[in-house]
Amino acid sequence: MEIDKFSNWLIHRTGKCLVAGPCSVESEEQILGTAKELAPCDVTLLRGGIWKPRTRPGSFEGIGEKGLNWLKAAGRTTSLPVATEVAIPAHVEQCLNANIDVLWIGARTTTSPIAVQAIADSLAGIDIPVMIKNPMNPDLGLWIGAIERVRRAGIKRVVAVHRGFSTHIRHKYRNQPLWSIPLELRSRMPEIPILCDPSHICGTQQYIASISEAALEAGLDGLMIESHWRPESALSDPGQQLSPAQFAELVGQVVRNRNLGVASRNRESDNLWREIDEIDQDIGALLSTRVSILRKIEADGADGSRISGKTWANICATRLVAAVAKQLLGTGESKLGECDSGCTQTEARSIETRKWLLRSKTSPCGDSVTTERPV
Numbered sequence: 001m002e003i004d005k006f007s008n009w010l011i012h013r014t015g016k017c018l019v020a021g022p023c024s025v026e027s028e029e030q031i032l033g034t035a036k037e038l039a040p041c042d043v044t045l046l047r048g049g050i051w052k053p054r055t056r057p058g059s060f061e062g063i064g065e066k067g068l069n070w071l072k073a074a075g076r077t078t079s080l081p082v083a084t085e086v087a088i089p090a091h092v093e094q095c096l097n098a099n100i101d102v103l104w105i106g107a108r109t110t111t112s113p114i115a116v117q118a119i120a121d122s123l124a125g126i127d128i129p130v131m132i133k134n135p136m137n138p139d140l141g142l143w144i145g146a147i148e149r150v151r152r153a154g155i156k157r158v159v160a161v162h163r164g165f166s167t168h169i170r171h172k173y174r175n176q177p178l179w180s181i182p183l184e185l186r187s188r189m190p191e192i193p194i195l196c197d198p199s200h201i202c203g204t205q206q207y208i209a210s211i212s213e214a215a216l217e218a219g220l221d222g223l224m225i226e227s228h229w230r231p232e233s234a235l236s237d238p239g240q241q242l243s244p245a246q247f248a249e250l251v252g253q254v255v256r257n258r259n260l261g262v263a264s265r266n267r268e269s270d271n272l273w274r275e276i277d278e279i280d281q282d283i284g285a286l287l288s289t290r291v292s293i294l295r296k297i298e299a300d301g302a303d304g305s306r307i308s309g310k311t312w313a314n315i316c317a318t319r320l321v322a323a324v325a326k327q328l329l330g331t332g333e334s335k336l337g338e339c340d341s342g343c344t345q346t347e348a349r350s351i352e353t354r355k356w357l358l359r360s361k362t363s364p365c366g367d368s369v370t371t372e373r374p375v
């Protein structure tokens with residue numbers, strides 16, 4: 001499938017594509033005021049949400065169609081192309097009528113292949129760039145599927161946007177970056193430019209600079225950053241939006257400095273190591289959740305804190321099966337035997353327990369156990 005080189009249409013003299021603008025278009029004054037302050041900061045594309053997919057009803061759900069003209073007018077005044085999110089074919093039609101320059105598909109929409117296909121069908125025969133955010137959940141296949149659907153509709157200028165992933169683990173980020181996913185997308189579809197959206201990864205202003213840096217170190221093609229002229233009074237995502245002055249500082253620090261040669265050596269492995277750091281933090285968070293659950297069990301009373309031999313054996317056996325399935329542990333007894341040499345007494349004891357679990361159907365305290373040999 002033919003695809004236009006990103007550098008021909010949206011790359012800036014900084015060498016990166018910089019998309020900036022408020023989470024939502026709120027008023028004519030707000031989008032114009034924000035655009036005027038952002039325009040001198042090397043912005044390549046002005047963003048602004050018109051229809052906002054909010055988790056709960058009753059919060060600000062976007063200004064709707066009338067905001068398209070405000071967005072376009074702000075773009076004309078500042079000589080910037082403009083972009084907004086579309087979630088249904090009617091949005092596509094309204095954007096085309098308002099001469100919006102670039103569309104994007106949001107994370108919640110990418111999660112639904114039927115919704116993406118409906119948008120793709122409405123784009124058939126139209127020459128407009130489309131940015132596709134990753135789905136909410138860490139599923140590379142869904143992201144690739146959405147890109148394929150839009151490309152099959154004949155769209156040649158397609159951009160992927162990495163905005164982090166929602167997982168069950170509580171984390172310092174609103175959405176975990178899981179760098180290996182965008183890096184894998186790049187190796188599977190090297191022709192697709194990838195932007196990073198640190199605003200939705202971070203959820204607060206705090207880590208936006210370090211995530212932006214990591215994205216550029218990883219060789220991504222640019223950034224999409226939420227910026228509002230009065231972030232504290234924004235009607236959506238107030239905590240994560242930068243003022244235009246903060247945005248300018250970020251571009252100076254992270255983008256321009258990089259071009260001056262402050263770049264790192266081995267970007268891909270740096271980011272993979274960053275991901276390992278994050279996984280280690282998650283392991284710590286999970287262990288602490290586990291400990292607090294155990295404390296609750298203990299608080300239920302003396303009996304609650306005691307575990308029967310049968311329960312304990314079942315816990316060990318199921319964890320062992322899971323470990324073998326994930327190839328964290330060898331499957332054969334010979335392998336377990338090999339591990340015996342040179343290990344500490346505690347390790348040796350636990351290896352003895354594993355061996356016992358593999359062989360026996362009786363727990364050390366004599367209860368019968370319903371475990372199968374997990375090989």
Ligand code: PEP
Nearest residue numbers: 023106107108133163200
């Ligand atoms: C947004 O860009 O404002 C937005 C809603 O993003 P996401 O789809 O990544 O949550």
Ligand code: MN
Nearest residue numbers: 023226236237
């Ligand atoms: Mn937002």
